[in-house]
Amino acid sequence: MARQTLTVKVSITGVRTTLRKLQYLPKEASDKLRDESQKLAGFLALNAKAAGYAEGRQVGLVAGTIKAVRDRVPSITMGGSARLGRNRKPAYGLLFAAEFGMDGRSGWYGAPRYGSSSGRQWHPHLGTDGYFFFKTVDRNAAQIDEAWNRVADDVINEFGRGD
Secondary structure, three states: OOOOOOEEEOOOOOHHHHHHHHHHOHHHHHHHHHHHHHHHHHHHHHHHHHHHHHHOOHHHHHHHOOEEEOOOOOOOEEOOOEOOOOOOOHHHHOOHHHHHHHOOOOOOOOOOOOOOOOOOOOOOOOOOOOOOHHHHHHHHHHHHHHHHHHHHHHHHHHOOOOO
């Protein structure tokens, strides 16, 4: 079965210009930028996981699948084909309910859990507002943007000297 994930790339100012400059540098420059971007994405993934765990046990199962992606721009993913919970359901089937909530009995995983104090398994549906994943990315976007631009400038300066 194909892996299905939710991927978020952090919006970076001046990214196109910077990536265009990298075309003219050795492959090692791009590799170094990927490594540094993955470190920044790791920081973001750690924060998103913590926010997901704080939302409760059900959301925490899905939050455990958040990881950094090795790309030139900081990216994180959530979901995949990992089997979660007592019923071993795939993470991709739970990720949208975990992030955006779910109302009523709609969907495969939307049935309320009987015996819980609120009578619901998921938070109420928010529409396009997320509970933890996108909020964490938005909250840290400026810091990641600044750090990535600093790292990219360092990489271009380091590998651009040989020209």
